[in-house]
Amino acid sequence: MDLTRIIETIVGQMRDADDRGVVASYIPELAKIDPARFGIAIATADGRMVKGGDADTGFSIQxxxxxxxxxxxxxxxxxxxxxxxxxxxxxxxxxxxxxxxxxxxxxxxxxxxxxxxxxxxxxxxxxxxxxxxxxxxxxxxxxxxxxxxxxxxxxxxxxxxxxxxxxxxxxxxxxxxxxxxxxxxxxxxxxxxxxxEMSCSQLALAGRFLMLGGAHPAGGRVVSERRARRICALMLTCGHYDASGDFAYRIGMPGKSGVGGGILAIVPGVASIAVWSPGLNETGNSHLGTVALERLADATGWSVFSARAFS
Amino acid sequence: MDLTRIIETIVGQMRDADDRGVVASYIPELAKIDPARFGIAIATADGRMVKGGDADTGFSIQxxxxxxxxxxxxxxxxxxxxxxxxxxxxxxxxxxxxxxxxxxxxxxxxxxxxxxxxxxxxxxxxxxxxxxxxxxxxxxxxxxxxxxxxxxxxxxxxxxxxxxxxxxxxxxxxxxxxxxxxxxxxxxxxxxxxxxEMSCSQLALAGRFLMLGGAHPAGGRVVSERRARRICALMLTCGHYDASGDFAYRIGMPGKSGVGGGILAIVPGVASIAVWSPGLNETGNSHLGTVALERLADATGWSVFSARAFS
Amino acid sequence: MDLTRIIETIVGQMRDADDRGVVASYIPELAKIDPARFGIAIATADGRMVKGGDADTGFSIQxxxxxxxxxxxxxxxxxxxxxxxxxxxxxxxxxxxxxxxxxxxxxxxxxxxxxxxxxxxxxxxxxxxxxxxxxxxxxxxxxxxxxxxxxxxxxxxxxxxxxxxxxxxxxxxxxxxxxxxxxxxxxxxxxxxxxxEMSCSQLALAGRFLMLGGAHPAGGRVVSERRARRICALMLTCGHYDASGDFAYRIGMPGKSGVGGGILAIVPGVASIAVWSPGLNETGNSHLGTVALERLADATGWSVFSARAFS
Amino acid sequence: MDLTRIIETIVGQMRDADDRGVVASYIPELAKIDPARFGIAIATADGRMVKGGDADTGFSIQxxxxxxxxxxxxxxxxxxxxxxxxxxxxxxxxxxxxxxxxxxxxxxxxxxxxxxxxxxxxxxxxxxxxxxxxxxxxxxxxxxxxxxxxxxxxxxxxxxxxxxxxxxxxxxxxxxxxxxxxxxxxxxxxxxxxxxEMSCSQLALAGRFLMLGGAHPAGGRVVSERRARRICALMLTCGHYDASGDFAYRIGMPGKSGVGGGILAIVPGVASIAVWSPGLNETGNSHLGTVALERLADATGWSVFSARAFS
Known part of the structure; x- marks a missing residue:
């Protein structure tokens, strides 16, 4: 599995997507953002950073x-x-x-x-x-x-x-x-x-402690292993408001969305992922961000519900 | 980690527990069950069955x-x-x-x-x-x-x-x-x-296809890998009614409870677990069953939110 | 005030009305009724019966x-x-x-x-x-x-x-x-x-005991004076479902509507009124029936909230 | 019917009542009021004022x-x-x-x-x-x-x-x-x-225009006759929050209560009534005020649902 190529494919598909959702209008400053933007960044457990699109553009993390x-x-x-x-x-x-x-x-x-x-x-x-x-x-x-x-x-x-x-x-x-x-x-x-304001790259870095069972990649602990698991559990059951069940069903990763169009998703032990596209779907979550994560999950098999071994 | 010993310890603790919850009374036939009963059975991905207590007593799976x-x-x-x-x-x-x-x-x-x-x-x-x-x-x-x-x-x-x-x-x-x-x-x-009516042992066996990504342990497929993941996702977000979030937070396993006091819990790739104790907590889920699963999770580290590698 | 002439005028206006509401469709047998129908009947405290339109056609009182x-x-x-x-x-x-x-x-x-x-x-x-x-x-x-x-x-x-x-x-x-x-x-x-099934005339007769403080016009008591008042109070506050406040505001009479298009309205001490037109408004009450009662109230000054003397 | 004697009787009964309700505590300043207080004042359509108890003590009309x-x-x-x-x-x-x-x-x-x-x-x-x-x-x-x-x-x-x-x-x-x-x-x-802050006497005077079909007792109009009726209708259906139906059923007068323990009640054409007792019942309306109005209604027959003639 070549993560770089998967990301390239997804970025291409998202760039050409017709249905991009609707940018939130209730916060006037956010309504100005260009719906054509799309970025993705993945920090992996083995220390790599794979990114594409507008991964280094800042947006409101909300x-x-x-x-x-x-x-x-x-x-x-x-x-x-x-x-x-x-x-x-x-x-x-x-x-x-x-x-x-x-x-x-x-x-x-x-x-x-x-x-x-x-x-x-x-x-x-x-x-x-x-x-x-x-x-x-x-x-x-x-x-x-x-x-x-x-x-x-x-x-x-x-x-x-x-x-x-x-x-x-x-x-x-x-x-x-x-x-x-x-x-x-x-x-x-x-x-x-x-x-x-953060970029996808920054967000993916910020989420690494949840991927690593609470550890900071530079050494030391941000939170205990148990607390990291529990925060992930809350993200899975509550992270997408009234569409949390659907996100868990389709994507199977703990995630948290923001009305600015960003989503942070965690695959424990594997990856910390940030996507951004400002258009929202009818449940108030990033439309293309959700679609991109679903394609990523399908291409990689990443899901907390995958049958895989405890090391 | 010696699973047999962990189970023995849990069975002993549950046998001696004072607070056993309250047996459901709204179905008259269920109200007759002895609240002292407790059983647990674990079918593992490597084909073992570990069990304890009333693991072979039938109960209403509801x-x-x-x-x-x-x-x-x-x-x-x-x-x-x-x-x-x-x-x-x-x-x-x-x-x-x-x-x-x-x-x-x-x-x-x-x-x-x-x-x-x-x-x-x-x-x-x-x-x-x-x-x-x-x-x-x-x-x-x-x-x-x-x-x-x-x-x-x-x-x-x-x-x-x-x-x-x-x-x-x-x-x-x-x-x-x-x-x-x-x-x-x-x-x-x-x-x-x-x-x-099923026993814990029977339930743990029945849940194996969800542990094995949809495969039947005797060969062949019960459901596709994707469908197995998705059923697990539904169990995690919705399996315990209005206490699903709490169950995910404390135990971190897809699970489904019944008013008869049983719970089926899945650790994808690792274990299919059934517990039974007829007394319910105030959210209508098995009181000791939930406690036992929490101790099992603590002792084994089993959780879909644990940082572990994709094989 | 010539009640006969008032009724004639209202019947004429209702016959020519363009917006007649929508006949209830969820009970198939009721959906067959002709929306052009309109009837009204008033039994007065002094023993008269004034009626117009389809006052003697039976309908489902619901x-x-x-x-x-x-x-x-x-x-x-x-x-x-x-x-x-x-x-x-x-x-x-x-x-x-x-x-x-x-x-x-x-x-x-x-x-x-x-x-x-x-x-x-x-x-x-x-x-x-x-x-x-x-x-x-x-x-x-x-x-x-x-x-x-x-x-x-x-x-x-x-x-x-x-x-x-x-x-x-x-x-x-x-x-x-x-x-x-x-x-x-x-x-x-x-x-x-x-x-x-009753006609407007029959309904107006049936409502006389509420107009007469519980007495039967032929002598004797149907209910006590207090109970008659109390039933009227319930009709005023609850008789038109979620439009009861509006009916009290616009018409000011205790009333009870039915999905068949009938309304029984009481002016204590004065009149027992029945109207019928099968088309309903968006709150499920007879559209023209409500309009007719409002015109009647305007023309006669009848309302429980009118300033008038206790005899 | 001697209104003065009726009021005397009611004032005596209310003075001796054991259950006086509970004074509202959520507004600190109101919580200081003595629950033993009780006042009543009635302005009649023929220009009299009958009052008793603490009828001239000011309270918060809320x-x-x-x-x-x-x-x-x-x-x-x-x-x-x-x-x-x-x-x-x-x-x-x-x-x-x-x-x-x-x-x-x-x-x-x-x-x-x-x-x-x-x-x-x-x-x-x-x-x-x-x-x-x-x-x-x-x-x-x-x-x-x-x-x-x-x-x-x-x-x-x-x-x-x-x-x-x-x-x-x-x-x-x-x-x-x-x-x-x-x-x-x-x-x-x-x-x-x-x-x-107003006393019962002042409130009863203020309510006279609703009793008089919108007219000011000193001459001229406060509101039209129709508007007076409509305000009364709103008081009857909505004046006591979630106990409006019960108040209409038991007392049958348009009324408006306040958390300070006052109630203004109107008998169109007959009387403008104010009662005050600071203890509230479980629906947030004056306990003794409601009881007193019920006794007054029983003793006088006053109710908008009474069978009486239009003059």
Missing amino acids: SISKVFALTLALGKVGDQLWKRVGREPSGSAFNSIVQLEREAGIPRNPFINAGAIVIADINLAGHRPREAIGEQLRFLHYLTEDDSIAVDNAVARSETETGFRNIALANYMRAFGNIAQPVDLVLGTYFHQCAI | SISKVFALTLALGKVGDQLWKRVGREPSGSAFNSIVQLEREAGIPRNPFINAGAIVIADINLAGHRPREAIGEQLRFLHYLTEDDSIAVDNAVARSETETGFRNIALANYMRAFGNIAQPVDLVLGTYFHQCAI | SISKVFALTLALGKVGDQLWKRVGREPSGSAFNSIVQLEREAGIPRNPFINAGAIVIADINLAGHRPREAIGEQLRFLHYLTEDDSIAVDNAVARSETETGFRNIALANYMRAFGNIAQPVDLVLGTYFHQCAI | SISKVFALTLALGKVGDQLWKRVGREPSGSAFNSIVQLEREAGIPRNPFINAGAIVIADINLAGHRPREAIGEQLRFLHYLTEDDSIAVDNAVARSETETGFRNIALANYMRAFGNIAQPVDLVLGTYFHQCAI
Whole structure:
């Protein structure tokens, strides 16, 4: 199996695709992105990086940031975190408020918006928003060994001005006592975290610790082996909102999508994969990104459900 | 790692456990089962069978039958099946009717009751109920190489007499045109399928094709490699109703539970595992069965999210 | 105010109306009715009958029967009835099952289908279905002083064959223990009750006891003054399903509609009104019937919210 | 019927009642009120005022203010208002957000919190919050002929600091485009409107225009006869949140309750009634206030559903 050739083929197919999905319009700054863009980058367990298309163009990672924010929060409060957030698929859209009313302000999981806002509240505790964002950027610099990753302030501003649903979610949880810091500071942290800009190459590097059972490729541990497995489990069951089951069925990899068109997917022991194409499908996930991952899975046989040996 | 010793330890711990959950009472025949029972059986990819406790005592497989019924239905109608059933976690209880109203009679997935009733309707097409059940039993005989597996008619009768919610679900879907055969025949098929009696040993044998990427250990294919992966994906995201996310997080194996207290869990490439203990936890899954699988996962490192090599 | 002239004007306007709504199609027998039909009949407190259009043509009273069935059931079990049915507007469609799941099988009010099925269960207790229907017909004969009112068996059969949602509702409530008799007998009673055929004239006569504070115009009491008021209150808040608030706002009379296109409306102390036109609006109530009642209310000033003196 | 004696009897019974409900605790300033208080005042159509107990003690009118705010808003935008707010009972609690998600940011009616916030947005248009509140106070001064009515600023502050659910509701509707002014200004207006302090006597005077078919007792019209009827209809179907049906059934008067323990009830043509007792029942309405109104209705026969003549 020649991974380079597989990637070349996929990049060619994606470049020529007619149906490219629809670029998200509810964050004005994101609506400006060219739907013709497509990039892919794969960091392998044996230390290679294979990439194609716009793999080195930065884009807004949006909800993919929730994976790194969750990892940080688990490092701070451990399993106490699960008293404030569930770990079940939500069965509803990423910004649904219905479930919160039925379940007394406890979000279903850390990857829907409400859950990620609680995680932001945890990460903010004892800090100013600027410090909390700084901590996240330093974490990404450490994971990628690349200090250039930063927040796109135009996007952050754009989200702040139009994020009425997220303001509603945060205040709603505050009414139930599940937000401890002032709502505007929590949301400031959350909106800036979502506005972090990264390329596919950077994202694939950042995901390596999940591929490597929690280890940093340069040595040392980012998280325990068990925690790496568990974060992957959450990505598989909850990483694509109300299309998580379909993604698991068709692609079989833990993944997390963002409304900016990026997807981070992990094949434990094998690969950390990032794809990007800004047009979304009707479930709010990157259309060509999903298609590309499905072709990659078919060509490589990569899936957590493949019959393969424990070493 | 000595699997025999691990199993011995777990069986000892489960025998002495104080909190054993609560035996399901809504099917009168099941309420009679002794909560002290516990069994476990593991069929490994290298052809061994390791077992302990009441591994050879038969019990009502109930919803675990949905895995085999789905496999048969996919064999008959292929991906057409997904026009009538979704493949997303439901975010609600196994017998919820709310989602059906919102989504026009299309059940969320084939493992909640509504979905399994649609599958029964597919399997019944062109047959009488007796023939449809016979086909399922023959499929299990073929998978286990054991012709003694049969329906417990007392349990089937008990379900028929008290299954008002399932009658409601079936008629509700019929109103939307998503049940094609007469409702009483479909439910007759469904209730008898749920009343199939198997032991842990038999269940572990029946699950081997999912461990082996679709192959029958005696040679030949039960399903394609891709279909085996996909059934595993559905088990992981939807196999434990509203506790599927938690099961994936803690145990990391595709699994399917039944209200009779059994759980079938698959480690692709490695093991097909069946546990049984009749007491249920508050999410309706076997309490000690879940605990035992968690200890097994911790002791062996088995998880689809473990970093391990493709051979 | 010349009521005869007002009625003539309204009948003329309704005869020429272009938008006549859509005849219900889910009960095949009802779908055959000519949408050009329109009738109105008003029985006044001073003993007059003013009518126009097809006032003497029989039609299927459908859910209007729920008013008379409730009156009978209250006569049998009194306020005990409210342990099994609520008396709040449902905020959802007439055949919704969602609310039942959230509220443990207790329907919101006796005028949605689920509530009316519980009422049918109460009226059936100790009887065979034929006797229960006979009792309802005798009650209508007594109220109207007209023994010709009967069930349209073709309609009853049509409902029985297609009433999957109602079968679902009944079994669902049975699962919660809120249906005591066998489900098929309860539904048999309910479907036949809905299939009673009456004309506007007959309906207006049948509603007189509600206009007269519970008294029978021929002498004696049908129900107490308080009960008559309370049944009117239920009609005002719950009589038009999810359009009850709008009906109260625009027309201001207690009313009960049926999917056959009839509406019974009461002006306490003044008038018992029946209108019929088979085309329905998007909330499932007679389109021209509602329009006609609004014009009648405007022309006469009749409304329970009018400022008028207690005598 | 001697109204003075009826009131004396009721006041005596309420003074001695053991079960007084529970004072609302979610607005800290309201939690301080003495649950022993009870007042009642009745302004009759013939110009009398009959009162008893703490009829002249001021209390926070809270949601009763929604009646006057709606009257003002209808005066400004007329029936255009109904494009932004429905007029159906909600079937859920006063602060539910679920219905908003299902129905695209259009609140069910103007008396649930979400609906009243839209009304506040309408009343605020073109004004500063201070002016909008001033307009409401002037309206109440005009209705009561009493210029002393004012906002209790301690209560307004208390609501502002703890009103997270209302902030959530407002931002949620803003996300759907159903709030036009800045959310904090709209809520400032809303919180101050709810914090208006009035006594039973003042409230009964303020409600006279609804009793008199829209006329001001001192001459002139407050609203048209039709609008007065329609506001009464909304009070009857939606005035007590999820207990509106029960209130209509037991008491049969258009009414609006507030979490401060007040209720305004109208008998068109006859009486404008205000009661106050701060302890609430489990549906969030004044416990003794409701009991007192039921006894008053029983003693007087007052009900919009009574059989009485049009003059």
